[in-house]
Amino acid sequence: MTHIIDRRLNGKNKSTVNRQRFLRRYKKHIKRAVADAVNKRSITDIESGSQITIPNKDLSEPNFQHGRGGFNNIVHPGNKEFIRGDKIRRPEAGAGQGPGSGKASNQGEGMDEFTFQINHEEFLEYMFEDLELPNLVKKQLKETIAYKFRLAGFSSKGTPEKLNIIRSLRSAHARRIALSGSERREIRQLKRELREMEVSPEEADQERVEFLRDRIKELNAKLKRLPFIDEFDLKYNNFIKTPVPSTKAVMFCVMDVSGSMTQEIKDIAKRFFILLYLFLCRTYKEIEVVFIRHHTSAKEVDENDFFYSRETGGTIVSSALELSRDIIRERYSPAQWNIYIAQASDGDNWEGDSSICSNILVNGIMPLVQYFAYVEITDRHHQNLWREYEAVYEAFHETFAMQQIKTVSDIYPVFRRLFERKEA
Amino acid sequence: MKKKQPISTGSEWTFEQVERYDKEIGRVAEHYGLDTYPNQIEIISSEQMMDAYASTGMPLMYSHWTFGKHFLHTLQNYRRGHMGLAYEIVINSSPCIAYLMEENTMTMQALVIAHACYGHNSFFKGNYLFKTWTDATSIVDYLLFAKNYIAQCEEKYGIDAVEDLLDSCHALMNYGVNRYKRPAPISTEEEKARQIEREEYRQRQINELWNTIPKNLDKDKDIEEKKFPEDPEENILYFFEKNAPLLETWQREMIRIVRKIAQYFYPQRQTQVMNEGWACFWHYTLLNHLYDEGLVTDGFIMEMLHSHSNVVFQPAFDDPRYSGINPYTLGFNMMMDIKRICVDPTEEDKRWFPDIAGSSWLETLKFAMENFKDESFILQFLSPKIMRDLKLFSITDDENLPYLEVSAIHDDEGYRLVREALASQYNIGNREPNIQVYNVNVRGDRSLTLRHYQHDHRPLGKTTAEMLKHVHNLWGFDVHLESIRDDKVHSSFHCPPKEAEEERSLIELT
Numbered sequence: 001m002t003h004i005i006d007r008r009l010n011g012k013n014k015s016t017v018n019r020q021r022f023l024r025r026y027k028k029h030i031k032r033a034v035a036d037a038v039n040k041r042s043i044t045d046i047e048s049g050s051q052i053t054i055p056n057k058d059l060s061e062p063n064f065q066h067g068r069g070g071f072n073n074i075v076h077p078g079n080k081e082f083i084r085g086d087k088i089r090r091p092e093a094g095a096g097q098g099p100g101s102g103k104a105s106n107q108g109e110g111m112d113e114f115t116f117q118i119n120h121e122e123f124l125e126y127m128f129e130d131l132e133l134p135n136l137v138k139k140q141l142k143e144t145i146a147y148k149f150r151l152a153g154f155s156s157k158g159t160p161e162k163l164n165i166i167r168s169l170r171s172a173h174a175r176r177i178a179l180s181g182s183e184r185r186e187i188r189q190l191k192r193e194l195r196e197m198e199v200s201p202e203e204a205d206q207e208r209v210e211f212l213r214d215r216i217k218e219l220n221a222k223l224k225r226l227p228f229i230d231e232f233d234l235k236y237n238n239f240i241k242t243p244v245p246s247t248k249a250v251m252f253c254v255m256d257v258s259g260s261m262t263q264e265i266k267d268i269a270k271r272f273f274i275l276l277y278l279f280l281c282r283t284y285k286e287i288e289v290v291f292i293r294h295h296t297s298a299k300e301v302d303e304n305d306f307f308y309s310r311e312t313g314g315t316i317v318s319s320a321l322e323l324s325r326d327i328i329r330e331r332y333s334p335a336q337w338n339i340y341i342a343q344a345s346d347g348d349n350w351e352g353d354s355s356i357c358s359n360i361l362v363n364g365i366m367p368l369v370q371y372f373a374y375v376e377i378t379d380r381h382h383q384n385l386w387r388e389y390e391a392v393y394e395a396f397h398e399t400f401a402m403q404q405i406k407t408v409s410d411i412y413p414v415f416r417r418l419f420e421r422k423e424a
Numbered sequence: 425m426k427k428k429q430p431i432s433t434g435s436e437w438t439f440e441q442v443e444r445y446d447k448e449i450g451r452v453a454e455h456y457g458l459d460t461y462p463n464q465i466e467i468i469s470s471e472q473m474m475d476a477y478a479s480t481g482m483p484l485m486y487s488h489w490t491f492g493k494h495f496l497h498t499l500q501n502y503r504r505g506h507m508g509l510a511y512e513i514v515i516n517s518s519p520c521i522a523y524l525m526e527e528n529t530m531t532m533q534a535l536v537i538a539h540a541c542y543g544h545n546s547f548f549k550g551n552y553l554f555k556t557w558t559d560a561t562s563i564v565d566y567l568l569f570a571k572n573y574i575a576q577c578e579e580k581y582g583i584d585a586v587e588d589l590l591d592s593c594h595a596l597m598n599y600g601v602n603r604y605k606r607p608a609p610i611s612t613e614e615e616k617a618r619q620i621e622r623e624e625y626r627q628r629q630i631n632e633l634w635n636t637i638p639k640n641l642d643k644d645k646d647i648e649e650k651k652f653p654e655d656p657e658e659n660i661l662y663f664f665e666k667n668a669p670l671l672e673t674w675q676r677e678m679i680r681i682v683r684k685i686a687q688y689f690y691p692q693r694q695t696q697v698m699n700e701g702w703a704c705f706w707h708y709t710l711l712n713h714l715y716d717e718g719l720v721t722d723g724f725i726m727e728m729l730h731s732h733s734n735v736v737f738q739p740a741f742d743d744p745r746y747s748g749i750n751p752y753t754l755g756f757n758m759m760m761d762i763k764r765i766c767v768d769p770t771e772e773d774k775r776w777f778p779d780i781a782g783s784s785w786l787e788t789l790k791f792a793m794e795n796f797k798d799e800s801f802i803l804q805f806l807s808p809k810i811m812r813d814l815k816l817f818s819i820t821d822d823e824n825l826p827y828l829e830v831s832a833i834h835d836d837e838g839y840r841l842v843r844e845a846l847a848s849q850y851n852i853g854n855r856e857p858n859i860q861v862y863n864v865n866v867r868g869d870r871s872l873t874l875r876h877y878q879h880d881h882r883p884l885g886k887t888t889a890e891m892l893k894h895v896h897n898l899w900g901f902d903v904h905l906e907s908i909r910d911d912k913v914h915s916s917f918h919c920p921p922k923e924a925e926e927e928r929s930l931i932e933l934t
Contacts, residue, residue, distance in 0.1 A: 002446050002463040002541070003519065004439060007472065008526055014475035015495040022492030025587070061490055062595050062887040062894070064857045070882030072821040075846040077749060078740020079815040079833055086830040090821070116496035117503075 023122070029054045030118070034126040038275075038412045050123045053115045128279055131419040149239040158236025167235035175233055176226055183219050190216050249284040249338040249370075251277060252327075254320050256345040258295040259312040265377045268408055269344035270307050272375055275415050276342050284338065290327060294320035296350075300327065317349045317385060318356040325364040339369040347376045347383050354388040361389075366396050373418050374402040428718040435727075437530040442467075445534040446541065452713045453542040456786060458706065460545040461518040461560060465537065468523050473513070474498050476523055480689075481513045483521060484567040486574040486681075488590055514540035516548040516692070518560040531727040534720070538710045543703030550794045551698070553691035563688060569615050570681045577674050589675055592894040593661065593682035598856055600661030600683035601690045623673040626666070634669050634870075656860040656875065659683070660895075663861045669870060670900035679898070694797045694852055701755015702793050705763075708732060708756070738814060749846075753814070758801070761810050762789055772808060798850035806843045808834070818845040823881070854879050862906070871902035878909045884917075892919035 023030060033052045118126070154167055194212045197205070253273045255266070280287050291306035292298055295313040298320040324341060332339055349357070366372065374389055376382070386402070393400050403414045431448065432441045446465065453460070468476070478495035479485035511532055515521040522540040524533055548554050578586045593600070657663045661683040665676045692699070707728075715725045738753040739745040765773045766785035774781045780788045792805060810816075811834040818841065820831040832838035832845070848854050862875040874895065876884055884907055896903045896919040905917040 002443075002450065002465060004443055004446070004465045005467070006439070007466045007468045007523075010468075010472070014472070015478045015492060017487045018478060018489065018492035019495055020492070021487055021489040021583075021587070022496065024583075025489045059493060060887075060890070061591075062890040063598065064859055064876075064891050065885035065887050066857055067883045067885035069823045070878065071823070071880035072882070073818055073831060073845045073848075073880075074821070075749070075816050075818045075842055075849060076741035077738050077814045077816055078742065078746075079817040080740075080742075082817055082830045082833060084830055084833055084835070084838060087827040088819070088830070090826065090828055114493070114497065116500050 023118075026054055026059065027126075029058060031126050031129065034123060035412055037123075038127060050118055051115055052118055053113045056114050059114055124278060124282060128282060128419075131279065131416060147241045150242045151237060152240040153238050154235045155238040156232075156235060158238070162236040162239070164235050164237050168229070168233050171235060172229045172233035175230065176228075179226055180223050183223055187216055187219050187223075190219075248286045248288075248336060249280050249340060250288045250290060250332045251280055252290045252292060252324050252339070252341040253306065254292045254294070254324060254341060254343040255306065256295070256315055256317065256320075256348070257293045257309075257311045258315040258348065260315070260346050260348050265346055266307060268377050268405060268411060269375070271408070271411050272344060272405070272415065273342060275411065276340070276373070279415075279419065280340065288332075290324075292320050292323055292327075294323075298323040314350055315345075315348045316353050317345065318353050318360055321357055321360045321365060325360060325368075328365070328368055334368045341365070341369055341372045343372070343374045344377060345374075345385070347378045347380070347385055349383065349385040351384065354384045357385065358388040358392050361392050361400075362395060366392070366399060370399065372396075372400050374400075375405050375414065376402070377405045379406045430721045430724070431714075431719050432530045432724070433721055435529040435531065437528070437533050439467075441530060442524075442533055442537070445530075446537050448714060448719055449534065449538050449542060449710050452710050453538075453546075453706070455713075456706075456709070457790070458542055458546040459549055460542060461520040461549055463541040463545065464519040464521045465541060466521060466523050467526055469526055470502075473510070473523065473525055474502065476513050477510075481515060482567055483515065483564060484571050486571045486590075487578075488594075489587065490594065512536040512540045514544045515563075516544075516554060516558055516560055516688075517563050520545040520548065520560070529727070531724050532731065534724075535707050535711065535728050535731065538707035539703045542710065543706035544699060546706075547695075547699050547702045547793060550790070551691070551695060551797075552795055553694055553797055557691050558688050566615065566684065570685070573619075573681065574678060577678065581674065586678070588897070589678055590682070592897045593679055595891060595894040596661055596898070597682060597686045599859060600659060600679075600686040602659050602662065602687060619677055623677070626673060626676055634866075651862075652864045652866050653861060656862050658860050660859070660861055660874070661686070664898045667864070668899050671898070691797075694799075694850075697751040697755040697758075697798045697850065698793065698796065698801050699755070700752045701757075701759045704732070704736060704752055704756035705759035705789075708760075740815070754802075754810075757810050757813065758805055758807075759789060761807050762792060762805055765807065770809075776807060777805075799847050802850060803843065803847040806846065808839045811839055811842055816842050816846065818842050857882075857884055859905070869902060871904060872899045874903065874905045876905060876907040878907060878914065881909055883907060883915070888917050889919070889921070892917055895919065 030052050033054065034050065037050050154164060190212050194209065194216075197209060197212075255261075255269050257266075277287070277289065289303075291301050291303060293301055293306050293311070294315075294317065295311050296316045296319065300323065301309075320343075328334070328339060361372070376386060382404075389400075389402050393402060401418045403418055405411055405414050431444050442465070446463070474495060476483075477498050478491045480491075485491065511525060511528055513523045520541065522536070522545075524536050528536065548558075548560060554560075574586060574590075653663070653667075661679050664671070665679040665683065668676075671679075711720065711725065711728050714720045720728075736750070736753045736756045738750045762780065763785040765777055765781055766783050766788050769777070769781035792801060796804060815834055817833040817838070818831050820829045822829075832841035834842065858877045858879060859874055860877070861872065863873040865871045865873075872895070884905075888905065892903050892905060895905075903919045906913045907915045907917075
């Protein structure tokens with residue numbers, strides 16, 4: 001007796017729970033591996049998933065085992081030239097037992113690490129865990145000024161384009177039934193009487209028949225006079241205005257491209273911007289990115305120009321801030337957009353300009369944006385721009401953040417620090 | 425014989441053809457007198473096969489991170505092409521569940537049906553170890569009970585607490601086996617009822633054992649002299665389940681679950697060579713029989729032989745692919761050899777196997793299948809011819825000598841030595857350190873002493889300290905482990921570690 005069952009359509013993810021248990025247990029390791037991956041690899045690769053490697057000793061499932069030593073007698077196949085009593089030099093420790101070196105290579109080096117794959121979502125999950133977008137909640141609750149019209153029942157008043165035909169005809173039909181009730185009842189009655197008279201064997205009273213026919217005709221005419229549709233029947237779709245949380249975000253990448261910014265510093269800045277972009281992607285459906293580069297004057301450019309075209313000259317940061325402010329006013333109403341600005345610079349600025357910068361920030365930009373993050377990529381001392389920004393930070397410590405990046409490996413830690421979940 | 429129409433000609437399979445093959449193979453199996461459980465053949469995808477791999481092949485299993493780890497490991501290797509998946513998994517249950525991969529060709533499906541559904545199946549039903557230690561009808565029920573019970577515990581006591589306990593139990597899984605006492609089979613319903621009963625009982629008993637109120641002075645003295653347990657206990661998990669002082673009842677029940685599952689798998693660990701050998705012998709015999717009847721094509725039998733010879737391939741010791749003796753090769757060759765000895769014995773065979781030379785091969789094979797495990801099977805049936813064919817030789821590694829020595833090869837002087845050496849290699853008692861519960865300091869600090877009885881002076885490995893942590897986790901009080909060589913304590917381990925002791929044992933280890 002044999003049953004043959006096709007199980008292929010059954011769920012194939014029986015191991016999902018066990019896999020999650022595994023990830024849960026080794027969360028610490030995985031987070032470390034993710035952080036390493038972020039630091040080591042080019043950040044543009046982060047879009048894909050990642051290979052995670054955990055040292056094998058950390059996830060061992062131990063067992064009582066025999067150690068080396070004592071007396072062992074082991075049988076092997078494939079003898080070629082050995083005869084009884086042959087003596088063989090003992091292989092180096094760790095090279096396995098007996099002359100068969102296969103065992104050693106199987107269980108040797110290759111097994112020191114346990115490697116597995118996590119997918120893109122999981123990767124981002126671990127990468128951005130414990131981070132949150134500053135002030136996001138507040139914005140959604142308090143300042144949602146974007147509205148959407150939503151169907152909310154029907155009303156008897158409205159403009160012709162909102163007319164709901166089905167509803168209107170239905171109510172006309174109901175009205176007609178309601179208003180014609182007594183007439184139709186009477187017609188039925190008269191008709192029945194008429195029929196009875198016609199079929200009865202007795203001689204019909206012609207006068208009565210005549211009367212009945214007239215009466216029926218009269219009533220039918222009365223019914224016809226009932227309007228097919230009345231003003232009163234018309235129903236209109238009713239729309240109400242509901243506020244919708246703004247789910248659009250715009251990210252401004254502002255970077256100094258003056259002569260002092262080397263390609264290396266730009267690369268660091270780029271990685272930082274990409275991290276921020278990925279992070280925003282997790283929260284917002286729709287993200288626009290505005291690239292603004294500046295030296296003595298600022299210009300909105302495309303991505304390629306932003307990162308790779310070379311410029312020289314002095315530095316006036318305020319030009320970029322002014323441009324950002326103007327673009328926000330023009331295109332990105334804070335009512336509809338969550339606005340994030342990330343500025344990267346090596347800290348150089350023209351001496352007299354820094355105070356103008358803080359002025360624009362405090363009066364023109366900070367009230368409009370969700371968050372402004374400034375990273376200074378330098379290993380030198382801070383200059384006047386940093387000090388001015390410190391003052392801004394004092395005023396807006398909720399929405400303004402600044403950090404210094406010295407080397408590539410600082411990017412991720414600094415990023416984490418900027419967006420760390422704050423204790424309530 | 426008149427040639428019949430073959431069952432299939434292409435490599436694509438259909439359900440009708442699978443059914444047809446099963447019918448024909450079943451008919452031939454009956455012809456040879458194979459006694460099997462009813463079969464349940466399940467066609468699964470490769471992803472499902474990996475799922476099955478991860479949970480030790482069982483259709484149901486409780487959740488644990490190690491299964492997730494195995495799954496990820498398999499997935500990674502499979503994706504990189506480092507390994508292929510097994511063509512089938514077969515479960516010792518009634519009905520006997522066999523998983524067939526949908527990617528297999530028609531020939532492979534037929535091979536797998538012959539191998540698993542008739543070969544392994546009849547072994548599960550016939551071998552004395554399986555008969556004694558496992559209950560094929562209730563295992564799926566029991567796993568369901570275990571899965572639900574552990575899931576409930578996770579809800580009640582938290583995933584971490586359950587995981588912690590399971591880790592320790594898994595570590596000691598090989599020491600959760602009864603080698604002599606036979607547990608009676610029971611169903612899920614009974615199991616549930618009994619579990620409640622056990623809960624009350626156990627706690628009472630344990631309280632009794634740890635009762636510190638002196639009954640009277642004389643009795644106390646008696647107890648001092650008596651060891652507890654009176655005889656060393658080999659089933660460490662069983663001992664903990666019954667006697668560990670600090671465990672909650674649910675924890676005892678979980679120890680019991682792990683122990684039961686270990687017990688279920690124990691016969692499989694002892695009969696790998698025989699089980700695979702038997703299954704290979706039968707897929708080879710049954711499919712050749714179908715070929716002789718004209719039910720399968722030449723192409724079919726060539727493909728079958730190709731994968732058959734891959735399965736029973738044995739690389740030599742100096743081959744980079746070598747990783748020990750292939751149980752399929754050894755088992756299949758021995759089964760074929762027994763048949764040969766019965767049917768066509770040489771002078772040598774008559775000298776070595778006077779009992780079976782010339783007897784009915786079918787009955788002799790069946791007798792061997794039913795009444796042996798790997799160790800005794802090899803000791804009884806490994807013939808000089810097999811040793812010559814496989815060119816077996818034994819290497820002696822004595823730590824007191826600076827070199828390794830070839831102690832025996834496949835010649836007249838060596839046959840018996842090689843055979844004994846190979847047989848003892850399959851003795852689980854030699855493979856795993858022999859560790860037993862030796863004593864509990866009942867009246868004092870409640871410390872537990874385990875004893876390791878060294879086999880051939882072989883010491884314990886590097887994992888010992890880690891393992892004692894798990895023992896300590898279950899026992900709840902200090903744990904000592906004494907390694908005994910020639911009736912004397914050779915080295916000892918402690919958890920929590922004693923500093924001086926630890927240093928000494930570390931030196932000994934390195």
